Amino acid sequence: MNLIKLAWRNIIHDPLTLFLNIILLTLGIGLINFILLLNTQLKDKFEKNLADIHMVVGAKGSPLQMILNSMYHIDAPTGNISIQEAKPFLREKHPLIDKSVPLSMGDSHKGYRIIGTDHTILEFYNAEIHAGELWNNLYDVTIGAEVAKALDLKLGSQFKSSHGFTDDVDLEHDHGTLTVVGVLKPTGSVIDQLILVSTESVWAVHDHDHEAHDHEGHEHGDHDHEEHENGHAHNDNEEHDHAHDHEGHDQHEHDHSHDDHEHDHEHDHSDPNHHHYGEIAPRRKVNDLSREHLLSQTEKDITSVLVRFKSKTNFQALNMPRNINENTDLQAASPAYEINRLYDMMGTGTKALQLLALLIAIVSAISIFVSLLNSLKRRKYELSLLRVMGGKPAKLLSLILLEGLILSLLGFFIGMIVSHLCMSAMGDSLYERYNYPFKAWIAHGKEGLLFTGTILLGLTAALLPAIMAYKTDIHSNLSEG
């Protein structure tokens, strides 16, 4: 019958008190650990994905929303901007800009966002191809590692995109089947969660979709059809009533720098009920993914542009966002600044939560203290008995400290398990919200600190009762008993 066993027996001798203590400890430690799990992963997500992007340019609106949308792929776009407007930032050889990349969004597949862009985006996230190739053709997609894993997509897999960012079959586009031609290596950044296509593919999918959605006739509808029919070679899909073609449309896009009608269709990706274009094109080459070609389509729309400056400390570069905001219809925002703002906002919330958790932890310490003190009163005679049987004062001290220690250990492990279980249970809904796979069974690196804290809490709560046990006056206790 060693001390540890005796301490353990003493603890479980009073199940109700044990229950109360463990509930409080679990709550306190579990909450702290949960916040740590969530915070580290969120912070990790935000920091990993800064990707040396120094500026994001998009439509006017909330700068934070634009950053969240363009860099973290959470939240809706602020709107669209025309290539004409974005041209200065997309230009290669801009004196201040090292590289920039256009993003077009509005569609998703099973919750994973489809981003129309060019290959420059890979340089931002240091992404490399793992299998297959990059998206060079219309309706080609190259998918992030996480997408491939989660949706079990392989080279050659085909799917249709859905309008909007939620997984909703009803919003599936009727046209434009996308084909997986490549899978990227895992990077740990947001690109793992993206489905990458050419900007043209996004335009095209939407064009067809509008057609399908809008047979009643849109204000631009007939006009567009006519234009297509008149202006371009006909495609092979003439069986459609509207008898206009996407092949032609695509060609048209490539061949002409201006298409007065097309740009109308791109304005609002988030509105399913708008312009339509001709029937669908079969898979064919996008001949030109070059920046020059993109910039030639000045009336088309994209969502935003990610920019990396040559030097982020350059004075002119630093002033660029402000100049853009003041002098153009565009909005520019600095990710670092906005994310810090976000931290500040989240900070208040998590601080309040952390304070609450700390409070619960303190209450649990008080609860341990009070219950040990109570049990000491009840066990006064028992402790004297242990002394009579030869137990030294130090042994009684250790006994009570051990009881506090065992309680805190129990609370720590149960709290850890509960918080990880909660994370695991909430993972899916968090994924939907943050577009980031929160891992439930990972370490956040502060476990040691939490463990030490918990142990100290248990020992501190037990210290005074333990000292009282140490000072047990056998003679007077036995005389009373």
Next chain:
Amino acid sequence: MLSTKNLSHSYKGTQAFNFPDLLCQPSETLLVIGQSGVGKSTLLHILAGILIPTKGEVLINDTSLYKQKTNALDTFRGQNIGMIFQKPHFVQAVSAVENLFLAQTMANKAKDTKRVHTLLDQLNISNRATAKTYQMSQGEQQRLSIARALVNNPKLILADEPTSALDDSNCNEVIQLLKHQAEAVNAALVIVTHDSRLKDIFPNQLELN
């Protein structure tokens, strides 16, 4: 063998108790009787090594109790002195048999399962070994406390009013068991009591007044 010399004790600000010298040989029983308030408990605690007397000396065999250091005294007490109380007290959280094991480990002695079970058999409570002590009858509890006092084969057994809570048949049984067990380990037995039923059984008596 237990002997005392010139023992006296005074609590703060009260008159001192002066105790006559005692002598109790191994296997002998000494009955200490007296009215309440004459210092019976004080004497018992001094003999047990849990109350330092103001004056005098307690010798168990050749060891002077209070000349040892505190830690050594604790171990000495656990190994050489067995105590039985008026109301049996146990560690509630553990079973009857574990209370006996606890007495061994607290005295820094190795766990001796055989000794424990022999005692339980002899005291006729082996069927209650795994019971919680508060589930046992008073007679069983008192027999268990005898077992605990004896588990380390002490040289001295001190019993504080061991029978005052028991009826006549239980009283007789407990006293006989106590006597036999003390003899079996060759221990000196000191019983402090005001129970007149015991006066006829033990001729060796000391009256405090």
